[in-house]
Amino acid sequence: MISGSKMQMETVSCGVCHSTQSKPYASGQDFEYSTSEVEFQMVECVDCENVYLNPRPSSAELGVIYPPNYYSYNYDDVISPVARFAKDKLDRAKVKSWLKLAGKDALQFLDVGCGNGRYLEMLSQLGVAKEKLYGVEMSTECIDHLKSQGFNGLCGRIEDVEPDLPVGQFDLIVLLQVIEHVEDPAKMVAVLSRLLKSGGILVIETPNTRSLDVSLFRRRYWGGYHFPRHWNLFNQDNLSNMVQANGLTVKSIKYLPAHTFWIYSLHHFAKDKLKSKLLANWLNPFQNVPLLCIFTGFDLVRAKLGSRTSNMQVVAQRP
Numbered sequence: 001m002i003s004g005s006k007m008q009m010e011t012v013s014c015g016v017c018h019s020t021q022s023k024p025y026a027s028g029q030d031f032e033y034s035t036s037e038v039e040f041q042m043v044e045c046v047d048c049e050n051v052y053l054n055p056r057p058s059s060a061e062l063g064v065i066y067p068p069n070y071y072s073y074n075y076d077d078v079i080s081p082v083a084r085f086a087k088d089k090l091d092r093a094k095v096k097s098w099l100k101l102a103g104k105d106a107l108q109f110l111d112v113g114c115g116n117g118r119y120l121e122m123l124s125q126l127g128v129a130k131e132k133l134y135g136v137e138m139s140t141e142c143i144d145h146l147k148s149q150g151f152n153g154l155c156g157r158i159e160d161v162e163p164d165l166p167v168g169q170f171d172l173i174v175l176l177q178v179i180e181h182v183e184d185p186a187k188m189v190a191v192l193s194r195l196l197k198s199g200g201i202l203v204i205e206t207p208n209t210r211s212l213d214v215s216l217f218r219r220r221y222w223g224g225y226h227f228p229r230h231w232n233l234f235n236q237d238n239l240s241n242m243v244q245a246n247g248l249t250v251k252s253i254k255y256l257p258a259h260t261f262w263i264y265s266l267h268h269f270a271k272d273k274l275k276s277k278l279l280a281n282w283l284n285p286f287q288n289v290p291l292l293c294i295f296t297g298f299d300l301v302r303a304k305l306g307s308r309t310s311n312m313q314v315v316a317q318r319p
């Protein structure tokens with residue numbers, strides 16, 4: 001763990017509209033990985049209501065704030081077998097729903113932040129040709145693995161690898177729980193818009209700041225802050241505006257279960273406020289299957305009744 005004074009930080013403007021006018025929104029620490037003792041600040045843009053980390057760690061600190069035990073590098077090891085089985089089922093249903101959206105024939109697909117390529121693998125199993133499946137990821141290890149499996153893997157930020165991708169050719173691009181981590185989300189959407197063919201679909205899944213759990217835990221403990229790794233947090237309006245400003249049409253907005261954020265909110269409260277290590281350890285969103293079921297069910301019912309959850313899916317199309 002590094003102390004507050006040692007982390008290199010930079011002051012930034014709003015990642016959506018680039019305004020520098022903001023007001024305090026929340027503060028907290030890295031309650032999940034304890035990578036530093038820094039007290040981080042979330043501010044809200046007064047012009048577009050984007051909630052963003054400011055100041056935030058400089059890019060030189062990425063290796064610190066994403067430690068080797070970060071969950072997405074070790075997914076299969078940290079998640080309980082029952083939760084993994086359920087997630088697998090849900091993800092397969094998700095992939096099938098994408099095929100319905102974009103059509104299976106000659107699908108040219110890109111997963112930005114593809115991790116170990118689980119969605120590429122699922123699409124391949126459903127009959128999509130590997131040479132049409134692309135994944136972009138920061139981890140060289142993941143990309144080497146993808147290439148060895150016959151997929152198209154590109155290592156780096158989407159802005160940097162754009163020249164190596166077929167512009168205007170993609171039927172479907174997915175950006176799942178990624179846009180909130182990047183330094184310039186507007187630039188990222190602009191690149192993805194250029195990569196889509198006419199009629200092509202962009203699916204974005206990201207936290208939503210207008211929901212019940214945010215209201216309850218807003219000042220410090222909401223799990224969606226993921227201090228200090230979530231840099232921009234959207235709502236349906238400013239995300240839709242950003243997508244439309246880049247030439248895409250919003251087709252639908254859906255609210256998905258946010259079980260991880262519920263459990264992490266309680267975990268952070270138990271750890272920081274109640275100082276209960278025992279309770280905090282029990283509130284583990286990768287292992288606590290009963291709580292996962294309860295909060296998934298709770299949010300599914302709420303979404304069905306028309307309430308917003310703190311996890312949203314925006315589907316956009318290039319005209």
Ligand SMILES: [Zn+2]
Pocket residue numbers: 014015016017018019045046047048049050
């Ligand atoms: Zn803004």
